[in-house]
Amino acid sequence: MPRVECSPEENVVRAIHSAQWDRAKDRKSSAIFTGKDISVSRLYGLGLRELFAIFHEQLDGSPNGTIIAVGEINVGELQRIGREHQYSIELTVEQDPQEGNPAHAVIPQEIKKRGLARVIIEALIIHGDLPAT
Amino acid sequence: MTLIAVLDTSVLGYGWAPRNRAPARWEDLFPGGEQENLDSKSLQAVITPEGQSFEALQEERERTESEANTVSLPQRPRKVRGHWAENSPQADPVTLGETAIRILGENGQRRFQEFTRYQAGWDVGRGAPLSPRSATILEAFLARLPGLATYQPSIFLTHNGNLELGWEDSGGSAIEIEFWPDRIGYYFEGLDEEGTVRLEVFPQFIEKVRSLIS
Numbered sequence: 383m384p385r386v387e388c389s390p391e392e393n394v395v396r397a398i399h400s401a402q403w404d405r406a407k408d409r410k411s412s413a414i415f416t417g418k419d420i421s422v423s424r425l426y427g428l429g430l431r432e433l434f435a436i437f438h439e440q441l442d443g444s445p446n447g448t449i450i451a452v453g454e455i456n457v458g459e460l461q462r463i464g465r466e467h468q469y470s471i472e473l474t475v476e477q478d479p480q481e482g483n484p485a486h487a488v489i490p491q492e493i494k495k496r497g498l499a500r501v502i503i504e505a506l507i508i509h510g511d512l513p514a515t
Numbered sequence: 516m517t518l519i520a521v522l523d524t525s526v527l528g529y530g531w532a533p534r535n536r537a538p539a540r541w542e543d544l545f546p547g548g549e550q551e552n553l554d555s556k557s558l559q560a561v562i563t564p565e566g567q568s569f570e571a572l573q574e575e576r577e578r579t580e581s582e583a584n585t586v587s588l589p590q591r592p593r594k595v596r597g598h599w600a601e602n603s604p605q606a607d608p609v610t611l612g613e614t615a616i617r618i619l620g621e622n623g624q625r626r627f628q629e630f631t632r633y634q635a636g637w638d639v640g641r642g643a644p645l646s647p648r649s650a651t652i653l654e655a656f657l658a659r660l661p662g663l664a665t666y667q668p669s670i671f672l673t674h675n676g677n678l679e680l681g682w683e684d685s686g687g688s689a690i691e692i693e694f695w696p697d698r699i700g701y702y703f704e705g706l707d708e709e710g711t712v713r714l715e716v717f718p719q720f721i722e723k724v725r726s727l728i729s
Contacts, residue, residue, distance in 0.1 A: 397638075397639055399637075399638045399639075399642075400626075400629070401626075401629075401630060401633070401637070401638070401642075401671055401672040402638075402671050402672070402673075404622070404626065404669035404670070404671065404681075406622040407622070407667060407669045409669040409681050409682075411669075411671035411673065411679055411681060411691070412691055412702065413671060413673040413674060413679065413693075416673075417641075417674055421639060421640070421641070437639060440639050440640075441639070444634070444637075445629075445632035445633065445634065446632075446633050446634055446636075446637035446638075446642075447629060447633060447637060447638075449639070495709065496691055496700075496702035496709050497702060497704070497707070497709055500689065500702075500704070
């Protein structure tokens, strides 16, 4: 069954792992937005606090680092950045709800260019971890 | 044998010429091979074809990794958080040498040590464990660029299980280098260049990076 595309008006967030953000030196890796089937979460039905709770559920107690922030971006803005990059690419965000995260979605295209990934990362609105209530 | 010696002899198949000696001829370093048609200003000539899929690269990485472990890295059980990991593909505990630690600093060393503990799927479902071979190549890279300490590079772990360095050149432009088991991915923002080079041109790549930080 084909996945449903998210509307360009929607905003999504990308979880940022401690392996890809050196907070001490304030540098982020383009790996945050390179590769295929990049996981994001829709801000639809779930708030940031609930999303962080999901990430904590998945990583806390493991040796696998932490999600230290999420980066929010508008789907239409993401698509515009992809389209206007010198190596233009048509990006979509497709709904992919999962048992542990009903807001889960993916960017199915493979983002190969680090330069493009860095432009997307620059456009993110960063939200730090929120404590559970 | 040190990690760097392993890289020199097992990965590249030759020993590095001492720095105070005249560079060896290409045919001495790579007998039977022709020199890459390498543009001195750009490494584009040896970029991996863009058509190669992520899955193909993953398969190749796993195959290369497996061969590397068999040949040069003895298998040994690894302790993870107080108990031994079962069926771990890891060999010896991965460590970095003094030069690498000095360049990466305390923060970088701590981050590296964390990466060595990550298990498959570490990034909310995706993410390969740290490649020991990637660490070997990173170490060889840093050993040849001690001046990089000035730039206080950051160390990252990519989803492919590769180590990556990131810093800014003197003009403030970003530089990223990902150390694959058999190649190096790079991004030079100031030159608007990115791509992948094979390990056979490691010495030239070092010189290219040196020119960006000198």
